[in-house]
Amino acid sequence: xxxxxxxxxxxxxxxxxxxxxxxxxxxxxxxxxxxxxxxxxxxxxxxxxxxxxxxxxxxxxxxxxxxxxxxxxxxxxxxxxxxxxxxxxxxxxxxxxxxxxxxxxxxxxxxxxxxxxxxxxxxxxxxxxxxxxxxxxxxxxxxxxxxxxxxxxxxxxxxxxxxxxxxxxxxxxxxxxxxxxxxxxxxxxxxxxxxx
Amino acid sequence: xxxxxxxxxxxxxxxxxxxxxxxxxxxxxxxxxxxxxxxxxxxxxxxxxxxxxxxxxxxxxxxxxxxxxxxxxxxxxxxxxxxxxxxxxxxxxxxxxxxxxxxxxxxxxxxxxxxxxxxxxxxxxxxxxxxxxxxxxxxxxxxxxxxxxxxxxxxxxxxxxxxxxxxxxxxxxxxxxxxxxxxxxxxxxxxxxxxx
Amino acid sequence: xxxxxxxxxxxxxxxxxxxxxxxxxxxxxxxxxxxxxxxxxxxxxxxxxxxxxxxxxxxxxxxxxxxxxxxxxxxxxxxxxxxxxxxxxxxxxxxxxxxxxxxxxxxxxxxxxxxxxxxxxxxxxxxxxxxxxxxxxxxxxxxxxxxxxxxxxxxxxxxxxxxxxxxxxxxxxxxxxxxxxxxxxxxxxxxxxxxx
Amino acid sequence: xxxxxxxxxxxxxxxxxxxxxxxxxxxxxxxxxxxxxxxxxxxxxxxxxxxxxxxxxxxxxxxxxxxxxxxxxxxxxxxxxxxxxxxxxxxxxxxxxxxxxxxxxxxxxxxxxxxxxxxxxxxxxxxxxxxxxxxxxxxxxxxxxxxxxxxxxxxxxxxxxxxxxxxxxxxxxxxxxxxxxxxxxxxxxxxxxxxx
DNA sequence: TATGAATGAGAGTTCATTCAT
DNA sequence: CATGAATGAACTCTCATTCAT
Numbered sequence: 155x156x157x158x159x160x161x162x163x164x165x166x167x168x169x170x171x172x173x174x175x176x177x178x179x180x181x182x183x184x185x186x187x188x189x190x191x192x193x194x195x196x197x198x199x200x201x202x203x204x205x206x207x208x209x210x211x212x213x214x215x216x217x218x219x220x221x222x223x224x225x226x227x228x229x230x231x232x233x234x235x236x237x238x239x240x241x242x243x244x245x246x247x248x249x250x251x252x253x254x255x256x257x258x259x260x261x262x263x264x265x266x267x268x269x270x271x272x273x274x275x276x277x278x279x280x281x282x283x284x285x286x287x288x289x290x291x292x293x294x295x296x297x298x299x300x301x302x303x304x305x306x307x308x309x310x311x312x313x314x315x316x317x318x319x320x321x322x323x324x325x326x327x328x329x330x331x332x333x334x335x336x337x338x339x340x341x342x343x344x345x346x347x348x349x350x
Numbered sequence: 351x352x353x354x355x356x357x358x359x360x361x362x363x364x365x366x367x368x369x370x371x372x373x374x375x376x377x378x379x380x381x382x383x384x385x386x387x388x389x390x391x392x393x394x395x396x397x398x399x400x401x402x403x404x405x406x407x408x409x410x411x412x413x414x415x416x417x418x419x420x421x422x423x424x425x426x427x428x429x430x431x432x433x434x435x436x437x438x439x440x441x442x443x444x445x446x447x448x449x450x451x452x453x454x455x456x457x458x459x460x461x462x463x464x465x466x467x468x469x470x471x472x473x474x475x476x477x478x479x480x481x482x483x484x485x486x487x488x489x490x491x492x493x494x495x496x497x498x499x500x501x502x503x504x505x506x507x508x509x510x511x512x513x514x515x516x517x518x519x520x521x522x523x524x525x526x527x528x529x530x531x532x533x534x535x536x537x538x539x540x541x542x543x544x545x546x
Numbered sequence: 547x548x549x550x551x552x553x554x555x556x557x558x559x560x561x562x563x564x565x566x567x568x569x570x571x572x573x574x575x576x577x578x579x580x581x582x583x584x585x586x587x588x589x590x591x592x593x594x595x596x597x598x599x600x601x602x603x604x605x606x607x608x609x610x611x612x613x614x615x616x617x618x619x620x621x622x623x624x625x626x627x628x629x630x631x632x633x634x635x636x637x638x639x640x641x642x643x644x645x646x647x648x649x650x651x652x653x654x655x656x657x658x659x660x661x662x663x664x665x666x667x668x669x670x671x672x673x674x675x676x677x678x679x680x681x682x683x684x685x686x687x688x689x690x691x692x693x694x695x696x697x698x699x700x701x702x703x704x705x706x707x708x709x710x711x712x713x714x715x716x717x718x719x720x721x722x723x724x725x726x727x728x729x730x731x732x733x734x735x736x737x738x739x740x741x742x
Numbered sequence: 743x744x745x746x747x748x749x750x751x752x753x754x755x756x757x758x759x760x761x762x763x764x765x766x767x768x769x770x771x772x773x774x775x776x777x778x779x780x781x782x783x784x785x786x787x788x789x790x791x792x793x794x795x796x797x798x799x800x801x802x803x804x805x806x807x808x809x810x811x812x813x814x815x816x817x818x819x820x821x822x823x824x825x826x827x828x829x830x831x832x833x834x835x836x837x838x839x840x841x842x843x844x845x846x847x848x849x850x851x852x853x854x855x856x857x858x859x860x861x862x863x864x865x866x867x868x869x870x871x872x873x874x875x876x877x878x879x880x881x882x883x884x885x886x887x888x889x890x891x892x893x894x895x896x897x898x899x900x901x902x903x904x905x906x907x908x909x910x911x912x913x914x915x916x917x918x919x920x921x922x923x924x925x926x927x928x929x930x931x932x933x934x935x936x937x938x
Numbered sequence: 939t940a941t942g943a944a945t946g947a948g949a950g951t952t953c954a955t956t957c958a959t
Numbered sequence: 960c961a962t963g964a965a966t967g968a969a970c971t972c973t974c975a976t977t978c979a980t
Contacts, residue, residue, distance in 0.1 A: 172959070174964055195391065197949060208966040213951070307533060310514055314530055317513010318506055334510050337503060337534055370939085393974060395942095404941040409976075564980070566943060587783060589970060600945040605972065699925060702906055706922055709905010710898055726902050729895060729926055762960080785953060787963095796962040801955070 178215050180205040182229060185222045190258070194223060224284075230255045231284045237348040238291035245295045246343030252288065252312070253335070254345045256319050257327040285309055301339055311338050374411045376401040378425060381418045386454070390419060420476050426451045427480045427487075433544040434487035441491045442539030448484065448508070449531070450541045452515050453523040481505055497535055507534050570607050572597040574621060577614045582650070586615060622647045623676045623683075629740040630683035637687045638735030644680065644704070645727070646737045648711050649719040677701055693731055703730050766803050768793040770813045777814060778846070786810070812868050818843045819872045819879075825936040826879035833883045834931030840876065840900070841923070842933045844907050845915040873897055889927055899926050 184205035188196045198219060202212040216222045237243060237251040289309050292302075302308040318334035319327045328345055335342045380401035384392045394415060398408045412418045433439060433447040485505050488498075498504045514530035515523045524541055531538045576597035580588045590611060594604040608614045629635060629643040681701050684694075694700040710726035711719045720737055727734045772793035776784045786807060790800045804810045825831060825839040877897050880890075890896040906922035907915045916933055923930045 169958075169965070172964090177965080198951095199949070209951080210953080210967070211965060214964065219950095306529075310526065310529055310533060313514045313516065313526075314510035314533065315513070317511070318509045320509065330506065330509075333502075333506055337506060337510065339535075373940090394976095395974070398942095405976085406942075406978085407940060410939085415975085561944070561979075564943090569944080590972095591970065601972080602946070602974080603944060606943070611971095698921075702918065702921055702925060705906045705908065705918075706902035706925065707905070709903070709907075710901045711905075712901065722898065722901075725894070725898055729898060729902065731927075765961090786955095787953070790963095797955080798957085798963075799961060802960080807954085 177205065177207050177211050181207065181212055181215055181222070182225045186226050186229075189223065189226060194219075198222065227284055230258075231287050233348045234288055235291045238295055240348070243295055244343065245292070245297065245300065246341055248292055248295050248343075249335070249340065250343035250345050251348045252292070253315070253328070253331045253342055254347050256312075256316055257324060257331050257345065258347075285312075288312065311335075311340065314338065370411075373401070373403050373407050374421075376403065377408055377411055377418070378421045382422050382425075385419065385422060394418070423480055426454075427483050429544045430484055431487045434491055436544070439491055440539065441488070441493070441496065442537055444488055444491050444539075445531070445536065446539035446541050447544045448488070449511070449524070449527045449538055450543050452508075452512055453520060453527050453541065454543075481508075484508065507531075507536065510534065569597065569599050569603050572599065573604055573607055573614070574617050578618045578621075581615065581618060586611075590614065619676055622650075623679050625740045626680055627683045630687055632740070635687055636735065637684070637689065637692065638733055640684055640687050640735075641727070641732065642735035642737050643740045644684070645707070645720070645723045645734055646739050648704075648708055649716060649723050649737065650739075677704075680704065703727075703732065706730065762803075765793070765795050765799050768795065769800055769803055769810070770817060773810045774814050774817075777811065782811060808868075815872055818846075819875050821936045822876055823879045826883055828936070831883055832931065833880070833885070833888065834929055836880055836883050836931075837923070837928065838931035838933050839936045840880070841903070841916070841919045841930055842935050844900075844904055845912060845919050845933065846935075873900075876900065899923075899928065902926065 181201060185201045188201045188204055192200070198212055199209055201222065202209045205212070212222070216225065234248065234252050234255065238248045289305050289312075292308055293305060296303060296308075302311055315331055315334040315338075318330045321327050321330065332342060332345070377397060381397045384397045384400055388396070394408060395405055397418065398405045401408070408418070412421065429451065430444065430448050434444045482505075485501050485508075488504055489501060492499060492504075498507055511527055511530040511534075514526045517523050517526065528538060528541070573593060577593045580593045580596055584592070590604060591601055593614065594601045597604070604614070608617065626640065626644050626647065630640045681697050681704075684700055685697060688695060688700075694703055707723055707726040707730075710722045713719050713722065724734060724737070769789060773789045776789045776792055780788070786800060787797055789810065790797045793800070800810070804813065821843065822836065822840050826836045874897075877893050877900075880896055881893060884891060884896075890899055903919055903922040903926075906918045909915050909918065920930060920933070
């Protein structure tokens with residue numbers, strides 16, 4: 155409780171404040187992988203370990219699990235927005251980017267589904283905000299009279315496609331995502347990350 | 351819920367082998383409620399407590415968490431099958447029963463989504479089998495040429511509707527489920543349990 | 547998060563429910579020693595270890611640190627009450643028993659001092675109740691016109707003597723306690739546990 | 743409290759060696775407040791933050807928690823000494839200053855109680871020295887034949903009054919302190935800081 | 939057979955301390 | 960000389976699982 159003498163006298167290098175930015179990025183990347191692989195309940199310690207940092211660093215950057223998840227989601231959403239804002243953006247193309255992210259990670263799916271029912275996510279409000287950003291990004295691209303012109307329908311469609319995205323392999327998830335869009339009657343462009 | 355409440359401070363009488371079946375039912379019912387309320391990660395001890403039995407009884411009936419979850423799912427699926435097998439079953443009606451279960455519990459949704467990626471369910475094979483039973487039950491009811499005549503499309507549609515079902519309230523989930531079916535172009539009958 | 551397979555296949559004997567009562571006693575005794583030696587902030591894990599039980603057992607018997615401390619205090623207070631209720635109890639004798647407990651353990655002192663200022667003890671109300679029990683026990687013994695006939699003065703005196711009781715050795719603490727009573731002008735009988 | 747608030751997002755200018763003394767003062771003042779508010783176990787980081795300096799500065803000035811606490815205590819003792827050394831000092835007046843400090847902060851009380859038994863303070867020797875300084879300061883003021891003429895009795899009395907000082911409010915603590923002095927038969931002057 | 943206490947691994951979280959900048 | 964991020968040990972608490980009764 156009181157003193158914490160250095161265990162054996164050795165202490166792994168303190169890489170200094172310079173490492174902060176890099177650490178944050180590494181944590182988000184690690185979180186994306188760990189969440190994708192083991193679900194949103196994966197131990198935070200696993201994320202810290204994968205990122206190659208101490209647990210304290212994770213807690214310095216993110217106060218809780220929600221914040222970690224939100225950071226991952228934020229990145230995904232930002233890519234969709236960028237795809238939508240890019241010159242020459244087409245509905246098909248943006249949906250392709252979105253679909254790539256949907257197929258990419260379980261975390262993305264789980265967070266869009268975050269419904270508070272599990273009592274786990276207080277980040278509900280944030281998830282909603284992100285949903286709206288996705289919706290806005292897409293809306294700007296859709297031609298008038300598009301099947302999903304109604305914003306509610308658009309987000310519902312995204313949720314539905316998310317629901318369809320299951321299975322252990324990337325390819326399988328991608329295939330199911332495309333089949334889902336087809337069932338809704340929506341055409342999707344090439345499935346790939348923005349700039350990928 | 352079924353079993354004996356602890357009388358006062360005395361150990362409740364061992365009711366002998368006759369109670370086994372009742373205990374199992376009580377456990378499944380308790381699991382359904384607990385899973386719905388607290389998610390699939392709820393403590394098993396909570397289920398046993400709610401069922402009014404000791405933890406040992408839970409382990410006697412189910413080797414692990416997956417088995418408990420599977421038993422809950424099994425009941426849901428059986429109801430859908432019964433609805434489909436009933437005289438005068440219509441596609442609309444069966445879909446209504448299915449939709450009722452989808453909207454009913456987060457657990458059902460989570461289980462249909464069980465994809466093994468989350469590392470949580472070894473019961474993947476069993477979940478697949480159940481999916482197929484749902485599909486078969488529905489298939490038998492659909493008229494030729496129905497939009498979802500393709501079995502794959504049918505199951506995909508179920509998954510998609512599951513994905514749409516989020517939110518804390520029963521009413522909201524039901525509403526979203528119906529909107530999802532509509533987006534796929536499928537008509538659904540009254541949303542209610544079989545025999546309800 | 548999910549499964550906790552037995553580490554190596556071996557598991558120390560589960561001594562069964564019979565051990566419950568003994569465990570509780572062992573925990574209280576261990577807590578008394580640990581608290582006395584390391585203060586009220588000592589790790590609960592140390593108490594469990596000293597009692598020879600797993601951490602879970604400690605939490606089964608006591609929901610939190612306060613409950614452990616309260617159990618220790620309860621025992622002390624009970625002894626004082628017994629001393630006061632015994633046939634032929636004299637003020638001097640009861641004060642001797644009380645003094646013995648004061649000199650005995652840092653925990654007793656700390657708990658009587660519990661003032662909530664440290665934010666650590668929600669058990670404030672319980673501590674107050676115990677204080678009153680001590681006061682009642684003593685009051686019953688004091689002859690009319692005794693210097694401490696006023697209940698407030700009585701408890702104040704106890705607090706003051708507690709404050710005087712410092713130092714690493716039992717003997718030193720006892721000596722200081724007696725000096726403190728003397729300074730207040732109170733005569734104390736032999737310092738020993740009730741029945742000791 | 744003294745040092746610079748971080749301007750906006752920029753690292754505050756290194757104010758050079760001149761700031762050292764000011765920082766020390768700020769740290770002691772911050773420690774007094776934090777200890778009083780959250781007890782002697784408050785995080786050191788909180789003290790540094792309250793002082794408006796980095797954690798490194800705290801470690802530059804104080805090797806460990808004990809040193810910080812000792813510095814706070816030192817200030818208190820110095821004030822008592824000053825009060826005793828002032829022209830026209832009376833026993834009553836000095837005791838009033840002492841009592842003010844006792845009622846002022848939980849930290850002061852805790853430190854006077856520091857008995858090493860809690861394992862928290864290696865600063866035992868230093869605390870003893872401070873005790874003696876308080877005793878010397880008071881002794882010089884007491885008229886011959888005073889009830890507390892014996893140095894041991896004097897320090898015992900201080901400890902006893904400290905023990906009586908509990909409760910969440912300043913007023914309550916002050917009231918109890920005065921009652922305690924009264925019980926010992928000592929008259930105390932106005933309770934206030936030296937020069938206050 | 940049912941009960942529920944015991945067990946301990948490990949997850950989450952906090953903080954003392956170091957040290958690159 | 961000051962900053963504050965990094966580090967990881969230690970602590971609290973939970974819960975899956977076993978097993979004496």
